[in-house]
Amino acid sequence: MTQPILHHHDPSPFAEKARLIFGLKALGWYSVEVPMVMPKPELTALTGGYRKAPVMQIGADIYCDTRRIALELERRFPNPSLFPHGAKGAALALGFWADTALFHSGATLSMGTNDAIPEVVLKDRLAFFDFMSESDLNAAPDHFYSQFCSGLRQLEDMLADGRQWLLGDEPGWADFACFSPVWMCRGNIKGGEDILASLPRVVDWEARVGTIGHGTRTGLDAKQALEIAHNSTSETEPNVSDTRWPKLNVGTRVSVAPDDYGMDPCIGTLRVLNDEEIAVTRHLETGNEVVVHFPRFGYRVIEYTGDSA
Numbered sequence: 001m002t003q004p005i006l007h008h009h010d011p012s013p014f015a016e017k018a019r020l021i022f023g024l025k026a027l028g029w030y031s032v033e034v035p036m037v038m039p040k041p042e043l044t045a046l047t048g049g050y051r052k053a054p055v056m057q058i059g060a061d062i063y064c065d066t067r068r069i070a071l072e073l074e075r076r077f078p079n080p081s082l083f084p085h086g087a088k089g090a091a092l093a094l095g096f097w098a099d100t101a102l103f104h105s106g107a108t109l110s111m112g113t114n115d116a117i118p119e120v121v122l123k124d125r126l127a128f129f130d131f132m133s134e135s136d137l138n139a140a141p142d143h144f145y146s147q148f149c150s151g152l153r154q155l156e157d158m159l160a161d162g163r164q165w166l167l168g169d170e171p172g173w174a175d176f177a178c179f180s181p182v183w184m185c186r187g188n189i190k191g192g193e194d195i196l197a198s199l200p201r202v203v204d205w206e207a208r209v210g211t212i213g214h215g216t217r218t219g220l221d222a223k224q225a226l227e228i229a230h231n232s233t234s235e236t237e238p239n240v241s242d243t244r245w246p247k248l249n250v251g252t253r254v255s256v257a258p259d260d261y262g263m264d265p266c267i268g269t270l271r272v273l274n275d276e277e278i279a280v281t282r283h284l285e286t287g288n289e290v291v292v293h294f295p296r297f298g299y300r301v302i303e304y305t306g307d308s309a
């Protein structure tokens, strides 16, 4: 089973990035709808604790975080590339800027100004997003509008020479990562349509990204996805090439967690560690082995000496 399975929810701006990769690469994929708030028992059964959306599964390999998902899809399905003209470093750096500079103020506006967000989601995200506080949501949103709009202005400037895509003449990861907060702006932020109307180049580019589509989506039940993991074998070879910080080896028990927000740890034995990736082996309740993959950048890996999991 090599067809990707995306565990996501439709309103997630991060999941939109992954769906666009399927569009660019014209891939067929299975869609598992995950609840917007905890508990997410079938998802955490696979990830060992990581709860964010989206997560991609290919057989018994589980990929957490859009940055890891992007690099894995690029490895398995290299054409057309997410990094045209070799612009991988610039695209990843720009993506990180979008995930922080644009997402933090955009998500705060989304939670603070959108009356359609259910109370239960609001409460969950207040506890979850460490970059957002209750006083931020109760104060006038002016500061967050100013930060978000000044970030969007930088996108407008990037397109000022008439280029069609952020890093040149072909679409790629930089476009999808920066599209995500623009998509959130149009759909979730009060006054978002008016903000975008003052950014004509962004609006034209947004329309171009919209034509890329989402590939071919087929619905799948979360229990079936678990069953697929149970019946599959990971293809990931053990490979610990970075033993400097911290000093760890293949088979060391470790805990891996995001270092920004939603820091739920995944406990397992180390399988891969290099500048780009951390992967651990863990067991499903049924006993079968899965390998859970994370980006190296933005994740904390430490030796785990506790006895749970």
Ligand SMILES: N[C@@H](CCC(=O)N[C@@H](CS)C(=O)NCC(=O)O)C(=O)O
Binding pocket: 011, 012, 013, 014, 015, 035, 036, 037, 038, 051, 052, 053, 054, 064, 065, 066, 067, 128
């Ligand atoms: N760094 C992560 C961030 C993902 C993220 O924050 N996703 C949001 C949804 S857009 C989330 O998980 N929210 C809480 C939830 O869905 O339970 C990535 O790139 O995938």
